[in-house]
Amino acid sequence: MKRSLVFIIVFLIFNSLFADEAVQKYDEKSFDTLFKAVSKHYSKDELRKIVEGSLVADEITEKNLAFIYSPLSIKKQAEDHTSYIDKLINDETVKNGVDFFNKYKDLFCKTYAETKVEASDIIGILNWESRLGTITGDQKIIRIFAAQYFFGEKRNDELIQSGEYKKEGAMSVEAGKKRVERLKKNAFSNFKALLIQAKEKNFDPLEVKGSWAGAIGFPQFMPASMKFARDGNGDGKIDLFVMEDAIVSVANYLKLHGYSEKGSVAAFKAYNNDKIYAEGVKKYSDLVKKAGAAVDSCGKDSAN
Numbered sequence: 001m002k003r004s005l006v007f008i009i010v011f012l013i014f015n016s017l018f019a020d021e022a023v024q025k026y027d028e029k030s031f032d033t034l035f036k037a038v039s040k041h042y043s044k045d046e047l048r049k050i051v052e053g054s055l056v057a058d059e060i061t062e063k064n065l066a067f068i069y070s071p072l073s074i075k076k077q078a079e080d081h082t083s084y085i086d087k088l089i090n091d092e093t094v095k096n097g098v099d100f101f102n103k104y105k106d107l108f109c110k111t112y113a114e115t116k117v118e119a120s121d122i123i124g125i126l127n128w129e130s131r132l133g134t135i136t137g138d139q140k141i142i143r144i145f146a147a148q149y150f151f152g153e154k155r156n157d158e159l160i161q162s163g164e165y166k167k168e169g170a171m172s173v174e175a176g177k178k179r180v181e182r183l184k185k186n187a188f189s190n191f192k193a194l195l196i197q198a199k200e201k202n203f204d205p206l207e208v209k210g211s212w213a214g215a216i217g218f219p220q221f222m223p224a225s226m227k228f229a230r231d232g233n234g235d236g237k238i239d240l241f242v243m244e245d246a247i248v249s250v251a252n253y254l255k256l257h258g259y260s261e262k263g264s265v266a267a268f269k270a271y272n273n274d275k276i277y278a279e280g281v282k283k284y285s286d287l288v289k290k291a292g293a294a295v296d297s298c299g300k301d302s303a304n
Helices: 002-021 028-038 044-054 059-069 073-088 091-103 105-115 119-130 141-162 173-201 223-228 243-255 264-271 275-291 295-301
Strands: none
Touching: 028 044, 028 141, 028 173, 044 141, 059 073, 059 141, 059 173, 073 119, 073 275, 091 105, 091 119, 091 275, 105 119, 105 243, 105 295, 119 243, 119 264, 119 275, 141 173, 173 223, 223 243, 243 264, 264 275
């Protein structure tokens, strides 16, 4: 109850703040930096229209930003990951993982031959990220990136002034300011990547939906990680809402992040640098593999 009250208060602060910022003039220096990064793809007028469209207030964005910027956010995320263990690792989810392996077995066998990434590890990531493609998020992700990029420091200053950093369990103000800098840097990278991909693949960046953090599709890739995505079904397109593409993309990401050299857990941490996350994915992977999602069966009946 106490934790819920904290986040309700933070939400109310951001509800007011975000509504104000949606009509305020954003920083031109930050706009020019973004324009320079995407100027090969957009005119200034095009980009300005998108930026202004991305700064529209809505309830989902306000709630997610309140969570992201709260000085209790890191603690809460760690608690959430711990609570996910029972939800994501149980008899039912293991059975679902084995069924999933059998459904896509030919692709898993082919992918293992090419990348040496175990099917159970791919399934572990997809189980944790989207429950094997059943949960992908309904946030218009560009709004998250725009708010972090243009107004992050101001949001954090409001939280400092309101006393949120003085609450039990909150990170220090110094740590919070460093975190805001990282959030802005990451937001810029993802904002830029989303804009460029929108031009190259002809979609509206204002309409792309994903998680509260801005992740997309079944494997929950951030836009800046889309360079690791691959075409898994051979149709010449990459769509992370297509499971074959998601499977091969996760394998490619793990392969290129030290899977063979450093081990699966190190690659899981590259995917999400959280100890509980990596341990949870590993535990689930081991159980699914033991239950039958093992590539050592590929050579036995792949020809059948």
